[in-house]
Amino acid sequence: MKETLDLLKSGIRKFHAEVYGQRAEAYRRAVSEPQRPHTLIVACADSRVDVETITSTGPGEVFIARNVGNMVPAFGEIPGGVGAVIEYALDALKVRHVVVCGHSDCGAMKGLLSPASTISMPYVERWLTHGLAARRIAQATHEQTGRDLLTVLTEQNVLMQLAHLRTHPHIADALARKALTISGWVYDIATGDVRIWEDHHSPDTFETISPD
């Protein structure tokens, strides 16, 4: 669609005029030395999850992998993009923190709860199997929490992907050496709130980051 490409081109022109123009020196500096991002964030591919905006970060600060449902396949499965990103982030870039970031109104989480909706998308159907254990936990526990199934699943999926993350040798090694910390986030698109699980929290306690 030409109109869509035109829209993108106009965005590029705006970026050059308004953003690059003001920060040209920072962009030039960013390529004069190797990138040194402090954090790897695995987030959903959802177009409303703008990781750099919600963390107030810019070029060179966060290494980002986005996929449907912010999944992290456990180590040992067929080699894929997420595993390569993890290895590169830990081995080459030596990030000091890894985030798995889920979000409200997630189509992947809805797909997990309505398997019939993904029958026409075999790759999606297969990919969502990384969230099946989280679905079991959410279905078994959401009534006693008094919260809706989708919200509980979104949190449990983040926690399950953190568990998968720990199966990757580079992650396990860095955690053991205390060179790395990890956290799980759920971003609420409508309110802008981010709820965070940290490794000193109880197993499924997410805390909302309050404004300063």
Ligand SMILES: [Zn+2]
């Ligand atoms: Zn999503």
